[in-house]
Amino acid sequence: MDGILSMAPRMLTPDTAILPAYFPVPILGLVPVNAFVIRAAEPVLIDTGLFGAQQEFMRGLRSLIDPAALRWIWLTHVDPDHIGSLERLLVEAPQARIVTTFLGMGKYSLRGQLPPDRVFLLNPGQTLDVGDRKLFALRPPTFDAPETTALFDLKTRTLFSADSFGAVLREPAEDANGMNPTALRDGGVLWATVDAPWLHMTDATALHRTLAGVHSLHPDLVLSSHLPPARGMLDKLMANLTAARTATPWVGPDQAAMMAAMATAPQPGARRERISATSVA
Template sequence: MHISRPAPDVAALSDVVPIPGLGFLPVNAYVLHAREPMVIDTGLRASRPEFLRELWSLVDPADLRWIYLTHPDRDHTGSVFDILEAAPDARLVTTYLGMGLLSLDRPVPPERVFLLNPGQSLDVGDRRLTAFRPPVYDSAATTGLVDERTGTCFSSDCFGAPLTSADLGQSDDIAAIPHDDLVAGQRLWTSVDSPWVAQVDRTAFHASLEPLRRLDPPTVLSSHLPPAHRTAEALLDTLASAPDTAPYIGPDQLALQAMLKEMEPAPA
């Protein structure tokens, strides 16, 4: 777990997951030190003890007021119920669909939930946070957030990329990643995470990028990429080319059997 300060009032808790055949995928959660503190996503279940230890070193459970889920996939919800139990005054911010999907794992007390749809804003005491629908996503419950005070954009899975090493996955800036590797990784990730993008009307898809182009956030914090500073235009240009990337096709059963054979211990 790598802790960094990628933007004003923000701490990042960064993990990395190796994905055979793809590379090393960053998995990030964030703490927003607003007047009413917020944690954005809650890490991997496998890293839960370390995640919670680091989280509570950054914010006191008694002070936490908001738990924001960009969407209820397993790589975003690892510690969500632990946090709800430890922070009695915190409310879970999600969509109606997000609440329903999360409830499939465990009942979510509705009185602890705050439903926030794209285009709506949440006042956290010293700033407003506005939800938006990222241009690409893998869950219909997905939203991102824009901090209206600093301009920081939390983009959920959008702009993510598997990288060539775990160290790159915990970089403090995407400038550490070779440009060609970054572009290839982002195109690959989009085809894996949002395969529907290959089927969309190109004109309509490019138009969906324009709100973020106009916003031009100074910092983009993706769930699956190191921090991106002053590079929103380049990120969007790469995303604009994603529909023309060959769709990702994973290994089939024969390939799996070959991989398992390679993993067999050598005869004594």
């Protein structure tokens, strides 16, 4: 799909890798779309990338691991930016069980079939044993789909937060720690108001209690589907969600505003050329 930037995968910890991509959204900006691999005793892929970038995704994945070695494919939820290569992986990763919820399986059946013997149903609060570690399933503080299940790797203390803690960016970034703090805050608040508009309807006490639950895990590394990797900055990410609760609700452009914006938008090809050195070949 034109405009998607598929970047080279890279290791974040000795056994955790990121497959980063970016999806430009008119009006908003650049949305990171990340998948992850945990090289556990039973290897885990977390989400399967964007529709429209399957070739790049599979090429990047193969550079990290033989898909046939995957034992688990954890779907945080079944939005199109998380299941892009799932169909292909059902063939290329025949040993892998698809970790999702009953609702995730049901929603996916509206577009394709998940063979029942390939599915492993796991609910928030439950734990998946992947040989050398346990992965704790939890509902993240914000989400845009009811089946959403985040996970916490108890061995590396990494929180894979699904859509939560995302941010809209102006340009690709290696990690969240190196980002301009104002851009990170504004992009984080914007993302939360777009992706979880119901946040405005929650009360402060309920949100605080939810965030306290995440804080109690003490994650060293937060890996959102929609943010560059964030080390030791959970408090800042949580502050963005707190600010988003009372921020101005986001309303999308109407037709006239959209057409005006599209007419003046830069061509995606120009940006792609600038970063081709780090893109997946």
